[in-house]
Amino acid sequence: MSSASVSPPVFVVPRLPAMVQGAAALAWLPQATLLAWAVQGMVAGNGWRAALLPAAVILVLGVLRALAEAWGARTMYAAARSHLSALRAGAIAALARRSPLDRDRARSGQAASVLAEQAEAVVPYLVRFQPARWKAVLAPLAILAAIAPLSWIAALVLLVAAPLIPVFMALVGMGAQAASRAHMVELGGMNAFLLDRLRGLATLRALDAVDATATRLGDTAQSLRRRTMAVLRIAFLSSAVLELFSALGVAMVAVYIGFSLLGTLDVGAWGAQLTLGQGLFILLLAPAFFEPLRELAAVWHDKAAGEAGLAGLRDLAADGVMLIGDANGAAAAVSATVSTAVGSAVGSAVGTGARAGSGAASQSARTAINGLPARSAPAVEVCALQFAHAGEQALFDGFSLTVRPGEHVALLGASGAGKTTLLVLLAGLLPADGGAIRIGGVDLAEQSAATLRRRMAWMGQRPHVFSASVSDNITLGRPVDASLAVSDALHLAELGAVAQAQPGVMLADGGHGLSGGEAVRLALARVAVWPHADLLLVDEPTAHLDSETAARVTDALLALARGKTLLVATHDPVLAARLHRAIDLSARTTPQRSIA
Numbered sequence: 001m002s003s004a005s006v007s008p009p010v011f012v013v014p015r016l017p018a019m020v021q022g023a024a025a026l027a028w029l030p031q032a033t034l035l036a037w038a039v040q041g042m043v044a045g046n047g048w049r050a051a052l053l054p055a056a057v058i059l060v061l062g063v064l065r066a067l068a069e070a071w072g073a074r075t076m077y078a079a080a081r082s083h084l085s086a087l088r089a090g091a092i093a094a095l096a097r098r099s100p101l102d103r104d105r106a107r108s109g110q111a112a113s114v115l116a117e118q119a120e121a122v123v124p125y126l127v128r129f130q131p132a133r134w135k136a137v138l139a140p141l142a143i144l145a146a147i148a149p150l151s152w153i154a155a156l157v158l159l160v161a162a163p164l165i166p167v168f169m170a171l172v173g174m175g176a177q178a179a180s181r182a183h184m185v186e187l188g189g190m191n192a193f194l195l196d197r198l199r200g201l202a203t204l205r206a207l208d209a210v211d212a213t214a215t216r217l218g219d220t221a222q223s224l225r226r227r228t229m230a231v232l233r234i235a236f237l238s239s240a241v242l243e244l245f246s247a248l249g250v251a252m253v254a255v256y257i258g259f260s261l262l263g264t265l266d267v268g269a270w271g272a273q274l275t276l277g278q279g280l281f282i283l284l285l286a287p288a289f290f291e292p293l294r295e296l297a298a299v300w301h302d303k304a305a306g307e308a309g310l311a312g313l314r315d316l317a318a319d320g321v322m323l324i325g326d327a328n329g330a331a332a333a334v335s336a337t338v339s340t341a342v343g344s345a346v347g348s349a350v351g352t353g354a355r356a357g358s359g360a361a362s363q364s365a366r367t368a369i370n371g372l373p374a375r376s377a378p379a380v381e382v383c384a385l386q387f388a389h390a391g392e393q394a395l396f397d398g399f400s401l402t403v404r405p406g407e408h409v410a411l412l413g414a415s416g417a418g419k420t421t422l423l424v425l426l427a428g429l430l431p432a433d434g435g436a437i438r439i440g441g442v443d444l445a446e447q448s449a450a451t452l453r454r455r456m457a458w459m460g461q462r463p464h465v466f467s468a469s470v471s472d473n474i475t476l477g478r479p480v481d482a483s484l485a486v487s488d489a490l491h492l493a494e495l496g497a498v499a500q501a502q503p504g505v506m507l508a509d510g511g512h513g514l515s516g517g518e519a520v521r522l523a524l525a526r527v528a529v530w531p532h533a534d535l536l537l538v539d540e541p542t543a544h545l546d547s548e549t550a551a552r553v554t555d556a557l558l559a560l561a562r563g564k565t566l567l568v569a570t571h572d573p574v575l576a577a578r579l580h581r582a583i584d585l586s587a588r589t590t591p592q593r594s595i596a
């Protein structure tokens with residue numbers, strides 16, 4: 001039931017800008033011709049005035065060359081940026097489509113490292129590599145063609161030196177790409193490790209494991225250092241090879257021209273004697289012959305890093321265990337408080353940045369919600385459900401359940417009985433292996449899941465609190481009617497009198513500043529602020545709370561669930577007793593108790 005994978009967009013190189021940049025390199029040919037001609041003229045006694053016109057043309061050509069290169073670079077940059085944005089959007093959409101229970105999805109720190117940092121290496125690669133390749137093909141050929149009629153020896157020296165450079169670059173490049181990829185994987189791994197350990201710092205400190213973790217971090221940093229040095233070594237090696245061959249090539253041409261002009265050597269010029277102008281012309285062109293190859297070598301490292309960045313983005317965009325239905329619908333509609341990749345994707349909408357751009361999206365979402373016909377709370381029917389986590393025994397094997405519209409049901413059972421998994425399956429956050437789930441008479445399937453999620457609200461076991469204001473933490477960037485709805489929701493969740501939970505108060509990463517009970521009530525406020533949801537899926541809302549706080553959370557939950565269908569996974573007998581019915585999943589049987 002996983003959604004079809006979307007193939008990543010292909011970068012279409014804007015040919016004209018790449019070719020213009022390549023052709024701009026050829027401007028040096030007429031410039032060198034004019035320069036040599038002017039010097040020859042001055043030596044022949046024509047005076048400095050004869051050099052004025054060539055100097056003016058050289059200047060104009062220089063300006064034209066600079067303009068052409070600037071235009072080409074700007075156009076390539078814009079194309080590369082928009083391509084990277086499309087790749088990033090694809091990778092983020094794929095991450096948002098992954099089930100929160102998919103154990104193989106990228107770790108948060110690693111995903112952040114690839115998306116924010118490693119992906120940036122793609123732009124220099126796309127911007128510089130193609131034009132450099134054009135230049136490396138066009139310019140040396142044109143220069144050879146210009147030099148050969150004057151001196152076949154000079155042309156031969158350049159011709160022999162040139163191919164050695166690409167051969168060595170290719171040899172070095174093979175190692176460079178592998179080293180770059182290994183470096184980026186290590187970097188992503190270290191980011192993931194660091195983020196994870198920072199999140200768990202309190203636990204590490206409480207169990208006196210900070211030193212051990214610091215040692216491990218130190219080892220990881222050393223390993224990253226070694227990989228960085230390996231990449232740098234390869235980069236330096238490739239430039240050294242290139243500089244050596246280009247210096248040798250230019251030096252040999254210079255020695256030949258020098259001896260020819262002195263008259264010591266009179267071979268290699270097709271039986272003629274080289275003039276000063278011709279010698280100077282060849283000398284000016286010799287370094288330009290190697291320049292595009294040097295530029296190509298410089299971007300060779302960009303290529304290795306860029307391709308490694310592209311591979312990282314491709315890995316993120318790869319398929320795994322997917323949510324049922326459309327990703328956008330899922331991300332927009334589930335009023336989730338899960339502390340998972342889905343939570344992070346929803347959470348990325350938290351904060352001022354998202355609010356600034358949310359106008360049009362808010363409007364369309366509001367229209368979609370308002371467009372829904374008024375209806376009563378949905379019934380939930382589960383028929384012959386089959387499900388097993390990957391590589392594990394079947395958790396549900398022909399399980400059936402019917403919840404009436406507006407009914408409040410407690411899901412009980414020992415730890416590991418499958419309460420959370422059942423809620424996850426009902427929300428379509430994980431595809432079932434068999435059987436059917438119907439919500440309000442509609443089959444939960446690829447086509448219907450996004451619409452069905454619009455009427456669901458989910459409250460997970462560990463609601464994630466983002467580093468943002470209380471208000472942003474409640475609205476999560478969804479199109480709710482601002483402060484009135486937020487303060488109503490706070491009131492309903494019994495947070496109205498808590499000083500730390502006022503709309504404008506900033507909350508720290510992970511919810512520091514709120515007590516455990518307050519964080520749970522904040523999660524309830526997230527559900528409350530989205531009144532369109534009439535099926536509430538709630539996972540252990542009173543776990544770890546004292547009896548008084550648990551009673552307040554239960555009151556708030558029941559107030560919120562009035563007239564709505566409610567399924568609560570819980571170990572709390574007091575909460576379960578206040579609902580219409582309780583189902584023990586350990587027994588996997590039909591309703592155990594009815595108090596309606």
Ligand SMILES: Nc1ncnc2c1ncn2[C@@H]1O[C@H](COP(=O)(O)OP(=O)(O)OP(=O)(O)O)[C@@H](O)[C@H]1O
Nearest residue numbers: 101102103389390414415416417418419420421422
């Ligand atoms: N992402 C996952 N991948 C593989 N197995 C999982 C995954 N999540 C849960 N499980 C396994 O599925 C079984 C049911 O887990 P579930 O979280 O649904 O139980 P639960 O009844 O909600 O437990 P608790 O009361 O402790 O929250 C457990 O054995 C658990 O180890």
